[in-house]
Amino acid sequence: MEITIIHGQQHRGSTYHIAEVLKNQLVDADTVVNEYFLPKDGPDFCVGCFGCITKGEVHCPHANQVQPIVAAMSRAQVLIFDSPTYCFEMTGQLKTLFDHLGYLWLSHRPRAEMFNKIGIVVSTAAGAGTGVVTKSMARQLSWWGVAKVYRLRCNVSAMSWQDVAAGIKQKTEQQTAAVARQVRDRVGRVRPGLKTRFLFAIMRKMHTNNTWNRIDKEYWHEKNWVAQARPWRT
Ligand SMILES: Cc1cc2nc3c(=O)[nH]c(=O)nc-3n(C[C@H](O)[C@H](O)[C@H](O)COP(=O)(O)O)c2cc1C
Incomplete structure (x- = not known):
């Protein structure tokens, strides 16, 4: 098994330690673990150039930081994202990474392998806000097609x-x-x-005659998703 963990913070506080406990409960001798700490290992802010969406992800000015993370996510069967709750939101650096992955949404070019993965999102707070934060983090993974997303929330009072x-x-x-x-x-x-599956069906219909984004349309046609093929049937 391969696991990719994206820490939405660099310091090793409560959130990191809870993700660490979870990691240790998941791994065995054969498990490969890839870990990234944000913002150190992540991209700068999205500049809104639309390059990833309209020209291809390699055209992102931060592709050198983003694509190794995407590759590690693609290889893994389990994805873990963690973030402390900051003012009822995830950390800015984690949101920055998610912004760079908008091109992976079902509405654009989701990767077939996402549809067979498990995601786990983790957030801690002193007293309140982990519900909205984990919901928001889980939403990102769901829009990439991740098959099952678990949410772990902890009010640590500290x-x-x-x-x-x-x-x-x-x-x-x-x-x-x-x-x-x-x-x-x-x-x-x-x-x-x-x-x-319902969202996929809507996007499939949309991309059959998509006139506003050529590369998205070609992607869906190449994969045969506009016909009979489905990414979760591997
Ligand atoms: C900028 C900032 C904003 C915070 N906002 C909240 C909040 O909205 N709700 C809450 O209960 N705790 C809030 N906290 C407390 C942290 O979420 C809490 O202590 C968390 O466990 C810290 O995780 P860490 O040890 O991994 O940094 C905030 C802390 C900081 C630094």
């Missing part, structure tokens, strides 16, 4: 991992263990649900 109470750490470890068990059981066997 500003640092050292100050998190033992009881909260224990409860979190139980939550991550439950998710890790399900992921291990389902890895390689997940297929997208009705919502993704």
Whole structure:
């Protein structure tokens, strides 16, 4: 199994440690883990040039930072994204990465392999906001076609991992263990649900006669998705 972890922060606080616990519950001797820390390993802000969408992802001025991450995501069966809750949002640096991946949305050029992956999104907060943050993070993965996305939320009542109470750490470890068990059981066997299939059907219709984005249209035609082929049937 290969896992790609994108940390929406560089420091090793509560969010990092919870993702770390989850990672350790998931891996075995054969697991390959790719880890990225943002903003250090990520792109600068999206400049809004539309290059990725209308000309191709290699035309992004930040392609050198973005494409290695996309490659690591493509290889992995499990994707983990984590972010502390900042003012009821994910961190700006994680959102910046997601902006660069808009071309992977179902409305443009989703990658076939996404439709068989499992995603896990993790957020911590002192007291409130992880619901909206994990929902927002999960939305990004769903729009890439990721088949199943688990959400892990933890109110730590603290500003640092050292100050998190033992009881909260224990409860979190139980939550991550439950998710890790399900992921291990389902890895390689997940297929997208009705919502993704429905959105795919709408996008398929749209791209059949798409007149506003030639490369998106060609992509859908090349993959035969406008005909009978479906990315989750591999
Ligand atoms: C800029 C900033 C904004 C924050 N906003 C919230 C918030 O909206 N809700 C909340 O409960 N905690 C908020 N917090 C607290 C953190 O979300 C919380 O301490 C989190 O566990 C920190 O994770 P970390 O240790 O990985 O950095 C905020 C902290 C910072 C630095």
